[in-house]
Amino acid sequence: MTKCLACRRGNLKxxxxxxxQPLANKYPATKQEFENEDFFPLQVFFCxxxxxxQLGTIVSRDRMFIDYYYxxxxxxxxxxxxxxxxxxxxxxxxxxxxxxxxxxxxxPLQERGIKAVGVDPSINVSKVAHDAGLTTIVSFFTTxxxxxxxxxxxxxxxxxxxxVFTHVRDPHEFIEAVQLLMADDGKLIIEVEYIxxxxxxxxxxxxxxxxxxxxxxxxxxxxxxAHNMSIIDAQEIEPHGGSIRVIVKKGRASASRQxxxxxxxxxxxxxxxxxxxxxxxxxxxxxxxxxxxxxxxxTGIKVAGYGAPARLATICNYGKIxxxxxxxxVDDSPLKQGRFTPGTHIPIxxxxxxxxxxxxxxxxxxxxxxxxxxxxxxxxxxxxxPVPPLEVT
Numbered sequence: 407m408t409k410c411l412a413c414r415r416g417n418l419k420x421x422x423x424x425x426x427q428p429l430a431n432k433y434p435a436t437k438q439e440f441e442n443e444d445f446f447p448l449q450v451f452f453c454x455x456x457x458x459x460q461l462g463t464i465v466s467r468d469r470m471f472i473d474y475y476y477x478x479x480x481x482x483x484x485x486x487x488x489x490x491x492x493x494x495x496x497x498x499x500x501x502x503x504x505x506x507x508x509x510x511x512x513x514p515l516q517e518r519g520i521k522a523v524g525v526d527p528s529i530n531v532s533k534v535a536h537d538a539g540l541t542t543i544v545s546f547f548t549t550x551x552x553x554x555x556x557x558x559x560x561x562x563x564x565x566x567x568x569x570v571f572t573h574v575r576d577p578h579e580f581i582e583a584v585q586l587l588m589a590d591d592g593k594l595i596i597e598v599e600y601i602x603x604x605x606x607x608x609x610x611x612x613x614x615x616x617x618x619x620x621x622x623x624x625x626x627x628x629x630x631x632a633h634n635m636s637i638i639d640a641q642e643i644e645p646h647g648g649s650i651r652v653i654v655k656k657g658r659a660s661a662s663r664q665x666x667x668x669x670x671x672x673x674x675x676x677x678x679x680x681x682x683x684x685x686x687x688x689x690x691x692x693x694x695x696x697x698x699x700x701x702x703x704x705t706g707i708k709v710a711g712y713g714a715p716a717r718l719a720t721i722c723n724y725g726k727i728x729x730x731x732x733x734x735x736v737d738d739s740p741l742k743q744g745r746f747t748p749g750t751h752i753p754i755x756x757x758x759x760x761x762x763x764x765x766x767x768x769x770x771x772x773x774x775x776x777x778x779x780x781x782x783x784x785x786x787x788x789x790x791x792p793v794p795p796l797e798v799t
Contacts, residue, residue: 713772
């Protein structure tokens with residue numbers, strides 16, 4: 407792949423190669439499933455023209471998302487985030503939540519009496535929302551899905567796409583479906599992991615095969631301008647290690663002062679020198695993490711992990727870290743417990759296992775939720791950040 411899929415004109419340049427990786431949100435349960443795992447090259451490319459970053463390999467979206475193992479509502483931090491977002495939308499009449507998962511936003515919207523419909527392709531996760539009485543259409547967000555919603559429920563004044571726009575195969579088709587569905591005076595709210603924070607914080611683990619795109623505000627601006635839409639505001643938000651929330655309207659409109667400042671600051675983050683430094687720091691960090699684990703193994707120090715998010719797969723497969731170095735990983739999602747980490751096959755267990763088999767060190771892979779994690783567990787051990795390995799309190 408040589409052309410940028412966001413601006414369709416820029417020539418992509420490779421800046422990071424994370425080797426062969428499994429599908430990060432597929433958690434095998436049996437030896438046969440271990441043997442049937444597929445691996446794909448995880449190469450990350452940069453578009454100098456629009457400041458978009460994207461993967462070179464796109465795996466079938468059907469294969470990736472129809473059977474899924476991520477539940478938003480098991481994460482207290484995300485629950486708080488979406489309760490606040492629902493409060494911010496108190497004046498809305500009708501909200502469509504794209505990538506609604508288990509209904510983590512639909513539920514507080516419903517509690518506020520706001521008409522809300524979710525769209526999610528995952529059959530098993532959508533069932534969780536359905537069983538809770540939350541209206542969810544099982545589908546990818548396409549023009550066909552947009553027409554169905556428009557016909558059966560009307561046109562929303564707000565469309566939300568939180569942590570989903572980076573997953574789509576073709577962002578242009580997604581935007582066209584939004585334009586078809588949304589009221590002319592409505593607004594689109596997009597929340598995406600922010601490439602600026604990934605680069606600044608050396609969060610290479612945020613790259614995995616689920617997410618094709620890693621947007622800058624500049625690349626988002628290129629996208630929406632091409633479809634006669636305007637970004638009117640942008641702000642940084644906490645979820646997923648540092649994301650941005652962007653508000654978009656149809657037609658031409660002025661950006662807020664905050665959004666203009668954001669664009670100006672961004673120019674210092676994404677440049678060839680900064681990207682080359684990032685690549686070097688990634689290699690140094692993963693080497694330090696693996697060496698630390700090997701030292702623990704050699705001296706009889708027990709190490710476990712907490713949190714089996716998709717990014718764990720990137721860290722452990724790139725670093726060649728398996729159950730010989732990390733005994734087990736705790737995860738709060740019942741969909742993951744009893745399974746194994748993708749590619750490296752570390753057992754995934756519930757928190758009760760941690761209480762019965764306590765390690766000396768606990769690597770917190772879901773590190774942005776450390777405070778919530780510490781409230782759930784009982785034990786006398788040290789907490790680590792994974793890459794680079796740093797003790798945290």
